[in-house]
Amino acid sequence: MVEIPRRRAMSGARAQVQVVGALFMREMLTRFGTSRIGYVWLLAEPLILGSMISLMHALSGSDLPNGLPTFLFYALGYTPFLMFRSIVARGSNAVNGNISLLFHNRITLLDTMIARNLMEMMVCFTVCLLFILLGMLIFGELPHQPALLVAGWFMSALLAHGLAMVIGSAMVVMEWVEHLVHPFTYLMMPISAPFYMIDMLPQGTQEMLLWNPLVSIHELNRWAMFGDRVIPHYDLVYVLAWIIGLNVLGMAGLRMARPRLSLSD
Template identity: 70%
Template sequence: MLTRVGRSRLGILWLMAEPIILSSLISLLHWLSGSDLPNGLPVFLFYALGYVPFMMFRSIVNRGAHAIHANISLLHHSRITLLDVMVSRNLMEAMVCSTVIALYMVIATLFMGEPPHQPALFIFGLTLSALLAHGLAMVLASAQVVWEWVEHLVHPFTYLMLPISASFFMLDMMPQETRELLLWNPLVHVHEMNRWAMFGDRVTPYYDVSYVLLWIIMLNLLGMAGLRVARVRLSISD
């Protein structure tokens, strides 16, 4: 927490305020534009619950990719491993955005008459997204130890992921050829599943959980192997 927000109480409050403000502004802009969604889907809720899960993925990847250098002093304690650093940092990012999503769902249920169709499935989808991001963050963090120039690619990569992640659109809106291309991205499967978990049969989802799990296994195994290499490199540099 100290390496993420410092000692200020305002920093801790900003952890929650940042995703709320950004997602609310984006959703408000779409709502004010008068854009309609099929089957009476609520515009504000559709975009808010599309952007916050992506923001969680982006935060874990962006922050996690720099976690080794940000917490290098902790590694002087022999019992603290690189995996400990990555898990704790990424778990914190996931919990913050998950709390914001839970808040939106409570508001949707109490004030908008839009309870989640399958809340347990939405939680499962968030878990998959966090595990994807965690694996990718470990890969990028370990790569930065070996190749410093990787640091400059992380932020552009996550920004480029936004328009192809299905955060702001449904695959059902896309031509078949475009849909098939987008489905190569495992994050698209997660967002499609989350959308169905929230809105039920008002949407037509396209997702394959086994495909997402395969990506999670590959990224996390590669990431943990990369951390072992990175720890050796850090020991040599010390």
């Protein structure tokens, strides 16, 4: 059994940026290959999924209040949730999927996690920007608060990143946790408000759902996009507390998980 070495002290941030950059390119090549079709599919997959979901709701014939465009409402609700689900599902496997790389003392578990999750985040951001561009060209819809909208996407990514680290470190100790990840992310969809506004629900249901920090993020995103045509319900302090808590817990978990890994696993 060959023990995995730890990274030696070096020029901290610069070294980590170099390592994460190299791992990011490796993730891109591993997942999509060297052909241009692979990189086209990188954007096409979430773009098609978001478009199909929004089209299904548009064809249902149910209008949204205050003239909200159905396509943008559902596409910009589903795509950030798709990012959250992808980061949690794929990011949590970064630990077991990159054990061989940890033989290099410049690479840490955190590096592999950041590289994989950064790729998922950039894909989502690009697709969301494409949806907004379509909204501007077709519907004449401009984001109400563009900076706040991007901040909401970042918060969703950071929340998912922290959760992925927690789950990834737990999988090192309890392998059965891996089988719960996909059901968990699918069960999160109906209680995270990607397809509906909290203001449409009874007071008791609103209070219950707002315990989920993703609900606040989706509510913030909708207000940042559509402005006063929606009545938002969110608590940014609560969301930031979840983000900080999960990321601190996740980094501590990765630190504890590393000594348990070996190249024979």
